[in-house]
Amino acid sequence: GNWARLAAQQSLTQDQLLEFDTFGNVSLIHITDIHGQLKPIYFREPSINIGVGGNKGAVPHVTGSDFRKLYGIDDGSPSHYALSSGDFSALAQGYGRVGGLDRVATVIKAIRADRPDAILLDGGDTWHGSYTTWKTQAQDMFNVMNALSPDAMTFHWEFTLGSDRVHELVEQLPFAALGQNIFDVEWDEPAELFPPYKMFERGGTKIAVIGQAFPYMPIANPRWMFPEYSFGIRDENMAAMVEEVRAAGAECVVVLSHNGFDVDKKMASVVPGIDVILSGHTHDALPEPVLVGQTIIVPSGSNGKFVSRVDLDIRDGRMMGYRSKLIPIFSDVIAPDAEVASLIDAERAPYAAEMAEVIGQTDSLLYRRGNFNGTWDDLICDALLSERDAEIALSPGVRWGPSLIPGQDITREDIFGVTSMSYGQAYRTEFTGEFLKVVLEDVADNIFNPDPYYQQGGDMVRTGGLGYRIDVSKPQGQRISNMTLLKTGEPIDPARNYVVAGWASVNEGTEGPQIWDVVESHIRKLGTVTVSENNSVDVVGV
Amino acid sequence: TSALAMASLGAVPAFASLTDDAIAELTGGADIGEGSVTLTAPEIAENGNTVPIGVEAPGAVEITLYADGNPVPNVATFKFGPLSASRSASTRIRLAQTQNVVAIAKMEDGSFQMAKAEVKVTIGGCGG
């Protein structure tokens, strides 16, 4: 069975993972959506990732064995484990944890040894997502990333630190903080702190890197935390920036993007003249770039699990060719960089004891990624129902959060890995059945609208105590039906009030205990967590 | 279909017919062409209380904005004076829900031109 296949792991070496036939004259290194993960973790890729409209059936909306078949990946192989779902718990036992910024440092140094002037670009969602990132207000990530010497970054969850902290960190940043779509809200002018692009002279050529921050920050996250800023896709301004950098002599245009993959595809088709889009936000990991017209789109996964290397041949004012590799960071195979490892330990040391405290154990695989409920979300929803005495629980469809495999301890750090944020208050309120439907329809349209420019790149809100049917092919207002209160099996009454507990409200002044405390208290009572199969969402129209 | 006939059917959303009525009042029921007005609006409003809207209609003497999902459809009228360069203006408006923003331009020859854009107003939350 699974164990036999894992013999292959014995022969996996750092040299194999780093092997690259150097190409052209310029190298890009891309890492994105680290979400505060300094140390190696487990991360299960989604088994459900539905594409709609023109993206139906197109990558990254292909999962599991279909994904492996599409790319010719052998079952049980390292690529199976790194890139797709299926047999995850067994493969995780064999292949071990992934990521760790000390291993990432080793990979970056190896690429720089080969190509000293490689450009390192961070796609954002960096200063968020862990116990230490929360406690230090991202000073930990700021310090460790600086040790890697990136050349530029762009942004999403960073802004949930609040404008003051973002300003404080960005002003100290020893590299470019880019965002052509970050505007001052009052006068509708480009925000001075965030230049649209930076020009690099490398390999005898000029490369422009244009930043694209997450377009829907004030909608998907609490805009009251960064009221000075407006975002949006702004593809007309993107086109103007491409023209501007070309006029300034750029022979290659790279967009460091936090749009999400389908938005990047549409942007590549609308904005002419982009050579490379380094794609973040939707946490997709693909073994090769996707070509849209003349633009290559390179998604590089999340949580420190991957680094992309993209070599470019730039001659006579244009990109003539590329060679790329998505490097999986197998933490047992890639040696940690000693300098960065000790820096990480120093950042973690003041919090090490409280983070390591064991709260419980799990018998089940705990993961999040997927369009609908993951098992971590089921556990969080159960905690909300139980600890907040609610009939229905709502948990946000965020895409970050490491996995735990059966038999693992659940530490306080693990709980923060799936809950850490600056607006984690667990509210308890009453919604009418009618309003619950409005909420589900609203969120569903943010994911399943056939036009990618209407997709905000989250997954569906997770529900506890509430079952429903969703037809992803229908328009807003017609997708959700058969809403059922699971406790009684009765249909949701539009006119009745239901006690609802949830967290991560975007509304200012939300009150309640922090979600990590709610989850910790619940797990303590359970001792050992067993999450049963969740069949409460019936998905049709795929 | 004239606004009056639609209202008599009683099946169209109340606010949308209010907009039709307001437009009919402006134009006196004249035909409205399309193609000369550019309306710039976000696909999704970052904040329904302050949605940036831009209009441009070369050759217009005035442009009126409507929001067909608000209880009162009229939003603003821009009259262009002799020192107006382009016949364009931008402002920020309130949208109570997902709806169409409509711009009607009165041209120098007395004819009317229009453009329409849907703006989505969402509850928000969640993210990657």
Add this chain to the structure above:
Amino acid sequence: MASGVKPRVKVPKTAAAGDTITIKTLISHKMESGQRKDDDGNIIPRSIINRFTADFNGQNVIDVTLEPAISTNPYFEFEAIVPESGEFTFTWYDDDGDVYDTAKKITVS
């Protein structure tokens, strides 16, 4: 006069004769729509800026009629032709009868 009403404008200081310039204006004003209710359920009376004008040396650039659907702190951006050196005057008219104005000089070289 309503309290805290403060106009702000952005006009270039110089231009060439006949140039087109972009002007931006903001005025701090709550723009009470007349559709909201207070805690006791009573309608809060409408109180908005209902008209805005921009003129240059006595000639009109733009004349705007505002309805309650215009956001708090009304913002306008528009383009003007500058035939000679002179002064832009900006005027906002409040429902309560107050008039607020400000002016900006521009030099044509």
